[in-house]
Amino acid sequence: xxxxxxxxxxxxxxxxxxxxxxxxxxxxxxxxxxxxxxxxxxxxxxxxxxxxxxxxxxxxxxxxxxxxxxxxxxxxxxxxxxxxxxxxxxxxxxxxxxxxxxxxxxxxxxxxxxxxxxxxxxxxxxxxxxxxxxxxxxxxxxxxxxxxxxxxxxxxxxxxxxxxxxxxxxxxxxxxxxxxxxxxxxxxxxxxxxxxxxxxxxxxxxxxxxxxxxxxxxxxxxxxxxxxxxxxxxxxxxxxxxxxxxxxxxxxxxxxxxxxxxxxxxxxxxxxxxxxxxxxxxxxxxxxxxxxxxxxxxxxxxxx
Amino acid sequence: xxxxxxxxxxxxxxxxxxxxxxxxxxxxxxxxxxxxxxxxxxxxxxxxxxxxxxxxxxxxxxxxxxxxxxxxxxxxxxxxxxxxxxxxxxxxxxxxxxxxxxxxxxxxxxxxxxxxxxxxxxxxxxxxxxxxxxxxxxxxxxxxxxxxxxxxxxxxxxxxxxxxxxxxxxxxxxxxxxxxxxxxxxxxxxxxxxxxxxxxxxxxxxxxxxxxxxxxxxxxxxxxxxxxxxxxxxxxxxxxxxxxxxxxxxxxxxxxxxxxxxxxxxxxxxxxxxxxxxxxxxxxxxxxxxxxxxxxxxxxxxxxxxxxxxxxxxxxxxxxxxx
Numbered sequence: 001x002x003x004x005x006x007x008x009x010x011x012x013x014x015x016x017x018x019x020x021x022x023x024x025x026x027x028x029x030x031x032x033x034x035x036x037x038x039x040x041x042x043x044x045x046x047x048x049x050x051x052x053x054x055x056x057x058x059x060x061x062x063x064x065x066x067x068x069x070x071x072x073x074x075x076x077x078x079x080x081x082x083x084x085x086x087x088x089x090x091x092x093x094x095x096x097x098x099x100x101x102x103x104x105x106x107x108x109x110x111x112x113x114x115x116x117x118x119x120x121x122x123x124x125x126x127x128x129x130x131x132x133x134x135x136x137x138x139x140x141x142x143x144x145x146x147x148x149x150x151x152x153x154x155x156x157x158x159x160x161x162x163x164x165x166x167x168x169x170x171x172x173x174x175x176x177x178x179x180x181x182x183x184x185x186x187x188x189x190x191x192x193x194x195x196x197x198x199x200x201x202x203x204x205x206x207x208x209x210x211x212x213x214x215x216x217x218x219x220x221x222x223x224x225x226x227x228x229x230x231x232x233x234x235x236x237x238x239x240x241x242x243x244x245x246x247x248x249x250x251x252x253x254x255x256x257x258x259x260x261x262x263x264x265x266x267x268x269x270x271x272x273x274x275x276x277x278x279x280x281x282x283x284x285x286x287x288x289x290x291x292x293x294x295x296x297x298x299x300x301x302x303x304x
Numbered sequence: 305x306x307x308x309x310x311x312x313x314x315x316x317x318x319x320x321x322x323x324x325x326x327x328x329x330x331x332x333x334x335x336x337x338x339x340x341x342x343x344x345x346x347x348x349x350x351x352x353x354x355x356x357x358x359x360x361x362x363x364x365x366x367x368x369x370x371x372x373x374x375x376x377x378x379x380x381x382x383x384x385x386x387x388x389x390x391x392x393x394x395x396x397x398x399x400x401x402x403x404x405x406x407x408x409x410x411x412x413x414x415x416x417x418x419x420x421x422x423x424x425x426x427x428x429x430x431x432x433x434x435x436x437x438x439x440x441x442x443x444x445x446x447x448x449x450x451x452x453x454x455x456x457x458x459x460x461x462x463x464x465x466x467x468x469x470x471x472x473x474x475x476x477x478x479x480x481x482x483x484x485x486x487x488x489x490x491x492x493x494x495x496x497x498x499x500x501x502x503x504x505x506x507x508x509x510x511x512x513x514x515x516x517x518x519x520x521x522x523x524x525x526x527x528x529x530x531x532x533x534x535x536x537x538x539x540x541x542x543x544x545x546x547x548x549x550x551x552x553x554x555x556x557x558x559x560x561x562x563x564x565x566x567x568x569x570x571x572x573x574x575x576x577x578x579x580x581x582x583x584x585x586x587x588x589x590x591x592x593x594x595x596x597x598x599x600x601x602x603x604x605x606x607x608x609x610x611x612x613x614x615x616x617x618x619x620x621x622x623x624x625x626x627x
Contacts, residue, residue: 202408208363209403210423210474211396214388220422224413300413300458 003302004293011285018281019071022274023064027056031268037080054080054270067274077271079264086275089260094279096166097256100249101241101283103176108183108237113230115184116191121218123196131188138185143244147178147251164253175252179244183237190233194226201225231294238287242280309336310481310514311360311399316374316384318352318359320585321367327586328372330356330538334612337482342508342515344525344546346561347535348582353518356535357484360516361399362391397427400475404487406467410459416443416470417455424477438477445510446472447503465496472503479511486518501528522565526550534558537593538585544618554615554625556598592623600624 033056034047055063070077076086119131154174155163162171198204199222207217242258249258257276264272296302318330330352337343345353358364360376360383376383378399383391395401403409411419420439424430430438436455443451446469459467468488475483485504489497505528508515517529525532525546533543534557542555553559560578580597589595591606598605602624612621 202403202405203411205363206403206409206471206474207411207422209361209395209401211392211394211426211478212422213392213426216422216426221411221413225411300415301460 003296007289007292011289014285015278015282019068019278020064022277022281023067024060026270026273027060027063033080033268033270035268076275079272080269081264081267081272086271090275090279093255093257093260093276096254097245097249097258099172100175100179100254100256101238101245103172104179104183104241105234105237107176107180108187109230109234111180112184112187113191116188117195117218117223119188119192120195120199123192128192132192135185135188138181138188141181143178143181144247144251146181147175147248150174150178151251164251166253166255171252171254175248175254178252179241179248182244183240186237187230187233190229191226194229195222198222198225227298228295231291231298234294235288235291238291239284242283242287308339310339310378311337311516312375312377313356313360314375314377316356316359316376317372318355318364318369319372320369325586328538329369329585330359333374333535333538333540335533335540335543337514337516339481340508340512340514341530342505342517342528344517344519344529344532345535346519346522346525346532348520350582350585351535352538353535354486357401357486357516357518360484361395361401362388363395363401393427396423396475396480397478398480399482399484400478400480401484401486402468402471402475402488405491406471407459407464407491409471410462410467410474412459414458415455416457416459416462419470420455420474420477423474427478439473442473442476443470445476445507446470447499448473464492465500468492468496468500469503472500472507476507476511480513482514482516483507484516484518487520488517489521489524490519497524504528522561534561537583537588539593539621540612540619541594541621542618543612548617552617552626554618554620554627555594555622556600556624556626557594559626560597592621600626 032047033054034042034050038047038050051057055066058066067077074087076090078085079089115131115135119128122128151163151174154161161174163174165171195218199218204217204222207221208214212221245256245258246262247258248254249256250262253259257279260272261276261280263269264276313333313335316330316333317328319326319328333352333356335343335345345356347353355364355369359369359371362383364370371384374384378394381390383394386394410416414422417436417439420442421432421435424435424438439455440451443454448454448466448469454462454466454470459470462470468491471488472483483504488504489500492500501524504515504517507513517524519525529546531544532546532549533540534549534555535541536557542549542553542558549558550562553562557578560576563576564578566575578597583589583593583596589606591604591608592598592601592610595601595605605623608623610621610623612619615625
């Protein structure tokens with residue numbers, strides 16, 4: 001319990017630190033903020049006026065304090081490009097990203113864990129070889145290429161699925177699968193090796209000697225012991241999924257946090273970058289927090 | 305008085321089969337376990353005693369190890385021939401086994417209570433209350449003082465001695481006829497060792513069960529066993545009652561083993577080690593496997609393999625035993 005509380009506190013500190021880092025990074029990254037709103041013919045004076053309007057002439061620390069002050073009172077600012085309130089934009093983007101990311105993480109474990117178990121159970125057979133080869137491929141193929149490949153095959157050639165956009169379940173399939181590919185591959189390997197390691201443990205022999213069925217030993221005891229590394233992997237996966245979401249959402253035109261963030265960066269839309277990149281940091285740290293809480297709950301040594 | 309054999313092992317050989325290797329590790333082993341007795345199998349590390357024990361319940365690592373000849377008769381069945389499912393029904397229910405290192409032999413993710421309940425339910429359909437009742441009884445029988453508290457504990461919370469008692473309880477839950485104990489005290493403190501052995505001896509009396517005790521510790525044998533078999537390089541070289549084997553060892557190896565144990569009150573203070581080394585199982589002498597280390601070897605010892613034959617009180621595998 002104590003370890004969970006200290007985890008929560010350190011997570012909050014981490015969020016604060018990363019908000020500062022993101023804030024500074026945007027301001028030092030160069031590019032012209034006025035290009036988002038003003039025509040190319042705008043005069044230097046007008047551009048300077050615009051910078052002053054949005055407070056960019058003030059010292060960076062003061063800007064940060066103002067921003068955080070607004071942030072905690074719920075004022076997230078407006079997009080420089082469309083002038084839309086970020087708080088209204090955020091809800092839909094977050095929901096879309098949660099749908100995509102959540103289904104991806106679900107797919108990773110629903111597909112990856114059983115495949116890894118089968119590979120371990122049928123070790124050194126063609127089934128095992130097949131599953132492990134697929135998982136090597138899953139790790140080696142970059143997801144942007146896999147995305148283009150699936151669009152070419154399932155959308156432009158076979159016309160089974162839409163190539164992008166957010167139009168219900170059908171349009172979710174391709175981006176969710178592409179986003180899951182590497183996670184499935186890693187989970188398969190992790191599950192397989194953890195199962196194989198545990199099946200050789202002394203306690204398995206004891207359970208056999210007590211007359212437990214192989215199925216029970218495998219699915220209850222060996223799986224339960226293999227769960228810990230799988231849960232740790234889940235925490236790392238959240239970070240990966242968030243990172244890859246930028247690429248996958250952009251390619252598939254999925255209107256989520258990743259897509260708006262990439263567009264924001266391209267247009268130097270400071271408030272947008274500011275808020276949505278912080279959102280990604282929150283997603284990653286929350287993912288890790290949940291994973292370590294899950295790890296603690298699943299491990300009797302830490303729970304007691 | 306002729307005793308009824310519960311388990312009869314006849315001409316059992318267990319071989320290692322790999323890509324380029326093939327040789328027997330356990331060779332032509334014969335022995336019986338009778339009702340309500342403790343049989344000790346004694347020998348050095350690597351002599352095949354644990355492998356023999358594991359093979360009774362089909363728990364040896366197969367492949368690469370496999371039974372190459374012989375039979376294991378239990379009741380009217382031959383355990384080397386029954387299906388995996390039939391073997392599973394024997395495990396824990398009729399013949400149970402306890403192992404050497406109790407700390408790693410218990411599943412760390414489950415409480416003692418859950419482990420005991422799983423073992424009970426592997427053979428019987430019982431409700432939680434009955435399972436708990438049996439568990440508490442068996443923990444108490446295994447010599448655990450506060451059994452109810454232990455039910456909720458995880459293996460990592462237990463000491464070595466308590467873990468071993470939990471293992472014994474795990475073996476007792478289905479009230480088997482035979483318990484095979486593979487070096488049950490080797491990993492424990494000396495004082496705990498004595499308590500565990502005492503417990504096993506009492507269980508034989510209270511429950512009328514038989515125990516096959518694998519050990520390399522002759523002191524353990526002397527204190528609790530009824531009969532003993534001495535193994536060397538995968539063979540039984542001498543088998544008989546503890547009294548007879550200890551009183552008048554006939555095989556030179558047994559004699560050497562006993563001579564290498566310090567004894568209080570014996571005349572000579574000097575220990576006599578057995579000279580030489582144990583030959584490797586893939587490179588055994590063609591005759592008696594003890595010939596190179598034996599002081600009593602005669603000519604045919606290096607050419608002919610001796611059979612296990614009765615020499616009055618004990619059976620001995622030797623051409624020139626001590627008389």
